[in-house]
Amino acid sequence: MKRLDAYIARNVMGGTLLAMLVLGGLDTLFAFIAELDEIGRNDYGLIQAVVYTALTVPRRVYELFPTSVLLGSLLSLGALAANSELTAMRAAGVPIAGIVRSVLRAGLMMLVVVVLLGEAVAPMSEQRAQTIKSQASGEEMYRGSAGLWAKDGQRFIQVGVVMPDLRLLDLSIYELDAERRLSSMLRAGSASYQNGAWILRDIERSHLGEAGVTGEHVDEERWPRLLAPELFSVLAVEPRQMAATTLAQYVTYLRENDLDSASFELAFWMRFTTPLSSLVMLLLAVPFVFGSLRTGGAGQRLFIGLLIGVGFHLLNRTLNHMGLVYGLPPMLSATLPTLIFFAVAMLALRRVR
Template identity: 40%
Template sequence: MRILDRYLAGAVLGGTALTLAVLLPLLAVFILADEIDKVGDDGYGFSDALLFVTLSLPRYLYQVFPIATLIGALAGLGQLAARSELVAMRAAGLSIGRIVRGAMLGGLVLAALAIATGELVAPVAEQRALAVRAMAETGEAMHISGQGLWARDGNAFINVRDFEPGAVLSDIHIFEIEDNRLRFATRADEARYRDGHWVLTGIERSRIGADRVTVERFERARWDSLLNPRLLEVIVVEPHALPVWGLYRYLRYMRQTEQDAGAHEVAFWGKLVQPLLILAMIFVSIPILLGSARTTGTGIKLFIGVAIGILFYLVSRTFTYLALLYGLSPALAAFAPLALFTLAAIVLLRRVG
């Protein structure tokens, strides 16, 4: 039985890998077509656009993972059905539950890959992509590391450790160099861009002399920096591009400051549902295959899978808009489409059984 489980899981994984191999180049073409309009603006060249597209792909990969899994499961398991292997398995006494279990093993691997992509790869790649575009458009050099964003401003080096929604920088460090020596080291709790300049608050400035260090503290001061506020796009990204922990921090901050956190709550719950959604898509594929294992071609099954994927997208977007516009619970908006499609699959499986 373990051999059959691995065989079914391998079919799901192989079909999904083939589907992603087709979808990702198409996504890249669509993203590049959108970026072409920006090529030529402020030094943003075609090579920059290509690099931006490449770095943006992990985020889009994460977003299409559930639909790709559904199509991949139909393609992989559909080949088994076309060769009557699923019929032979059932004739040999393999229950529908065991077929579902084998397919779900592949789904668990895909869910783990999706989590790794969405939490580890996509957020970093997205920030790199925004950095590439921002550097090309503004001409300013920057670097993103585990210690935040680094940028050069004349003879000063700026390090932004943290950020909050609303174009607010937090935990800023400014190192000023004169005659190849560090002369001033400034730390500020917060920076806001207002009326064409930056305003620092909670400032502690250290003047580094030859024999001593003098520390001054200020409540507020103007910061005449050449740092372009457009660079904020590098660290202030859209909610759906953030990892779960980043969304959680956003939500906590916005609730403390009594700001509208609807979009971030919807994105947060959507991230939590994503692994379950991948498993649900595989579960949905089983009754489609078993209901017509010998009478329907693979092409028709794939068309049904694409139609179901589009229908799920429309239903999930509808619940998202209901949550944003009419105050529907974001958790309910995330779990309701999943529950509806899973329930429909259970009903169909019972009929097949």
């Protein structure tokens, strides 16, 4: 049985890898073509566009993984069915449940790798890509492990994260005097750009002087000048690009400050449902290869796979947006598409003979 598990796993993994190379290659190519419009903006040239696009590949692989698993398993298992290998396995006494178990084991091994890629590699890679693009585009900013740093005269500004709606979280401002000595420090829980000015909230300010350090707390301040909001457009972190741990931290922060956290909660739950949906795609592939696709060609299997993948994607996007618009629980919006397709897969498997 171990040899059979290894044989099925090798085929499923090989088909998934092939599908990923095709889908990922096309997605990366289209992304690079889109970046060509940015070439010529200050120092942003062809090399920077290539590096930027390459650094976004881990995120693209993570997002395309469920679709790649579906297409790869349909093609690989379909080929085994067409060659009567699955029929021979069943004739040798291997039940449908045994084949499904072997397929899911292969899926779990791939899942571990992809989750590590999406949680550890992709966020750092995206951060580095945005830094390269901003620096090449002439933005006076640096983005590193300590967050975003910017300089404005004698003022140094550090931002923990830039949200898509131009809200800054965990803001620190350091001001130097004429002799370039630290004169004051300010920490703000958040800052948002409204009506031509920055509104800083939950402020802790410290003044450094010869008499010592004095501090004060201010609930809210209006700053007409901080940084041009256009500088942050390329650095805004989209929820889908953040790791689950980071999302959990900022969901907690938003809740504690009575701010809308629905989109970030949805992104948090999707960090779990996206990889798990790949296992559902594997379950969906098995009934097809034992049924109508047993004698079909690769083109037919590919067409069926695309239909299922597009259907899952559309249902997922629709329920996600409906959840945000109508105030549905983010966990329900994120998990419902996967649960629906899981139920369909289980019903289909029960009908396989």
